[in-house]
Amino acid sequence: MEEFIQQKKGEMLELIEQLVNIDSGSYVKEGIDQIGSILKKQYEEMGFVVDVKNEKDFGNHLLIQHKNASDPKIILIAHMDTVFPKGTVAKRPFYIEGSRAYGPGVVDMKSSLVELLYAIKALNGDNPEICKNVQILLNGDEEIGSPSSRPLIEKHSEGKEYALVMEPARKDGSLVTSRRGGGRYKLIVKGKAAHSGIEPEKGRSAIEELAYKIIQLHNLTNHEKGISVNVGLIKGGSSVNTVSDSAVAQVDIRISEMEQADYLEKRMKEICSKTDVSGTKIKLEGEISRPLMEFNEQTESLLEIIKDVGKEIGIKVKDTSTGGGGDASFTSATGVATIDGMGPVGGNAHSENEYLEIDTLPERTLLLAKTIEKLSVE
The missing domain is CATH 3.30.70.360 (Alpha-Beta Plaits)
Known part of the structure; x- marks a missing residue:
């Protein structure tokens, strides 16, 4: 699995570049739907079923799971919208400088979308049965409070044991275990x-x-x-x-x-x-x-599992709280053990200096894949 992910690093960066160079601000519906179409094709090629939840005013949402999935216990959530208006990409498209990649939405959260996709690809190639235990929800309105996707998130969180939310890790690599x-x-x-x-x-x-x-x-x-x-x-x-x-x-x-x-x-x-x-x-x-994303006993237990996975692959997993809002609050409020910040490391989100630490892309993809694997055999 690790070798596969490392081999795909260049491919992952190419897809990130493609996604970053599509304007997909929360009110740029056509851009969000274009990203959704690209990802839909990728998942369908792996044998996943993609249910497109059409929206009139916002970007469409995608509900994704393996064609043979029956009762997945893990929900993975990521958003396809950014905070940047139409025309931003023309002014400052994707570029790489040193060990960092830059561009609108590069870490919040175009890179997370790619990390999630390739974690599933790695699992699908290594142990396809694990893929039947996940349900993926990609929404198009998180940056404006998830007005149309919140009911979808809450509905599909019911009955799940774990929620992994793909916001980027903090600058120091910390996961997020509580939100105001x-x-x-x-x-x-x-x-x-x-x-x-x-x-x-x-x-x-x-x-x-x-x-x-x-x-x-x-x-x-x-x-x-x-x-x-x-x-x-x-x-x-x-x-x-x-x-x-x-x-x-x-x-x-x-x-x-x-x-x-x-x-x-x-x-x-x-x-x-x-x-x-x-x-x-x-x-x-x-x-x-x-609502709040509270650091409770079940979240603490999930964090310990991820820390153990981190030790196995050589990543020291830390956690922190944040004042920003996110979809993890909705899964947490439904009683599901939730960890946020499962995306790659980066910083300066929502600004013209937003960046991705490129070298964290494969290691965080491996952490995500191994976590899903661990949770599926617990």
């Missing part, structure tokens, strides 16, 4: 327009009201308890000499315990139940959209 929960909210303020020079007293500034609310919302942050509230986007007004009649804020919240969700929502509603600028009106929309 979070949600997105929108604060909409309506005021009354007036000329700021001629009759400002007749106006009711939506921007002023929003400013009060931003300060109050930010004061809910408590880093010691793992609570953060961040107004990341604001929009309002029509001209500099007009008292603004509308303003909107986009709010991101993160929590470290599920009990904090009810507390935060209650406090946000209290803050928005009254105005500081008379004559304005406020509307709060949103919800907690991602």
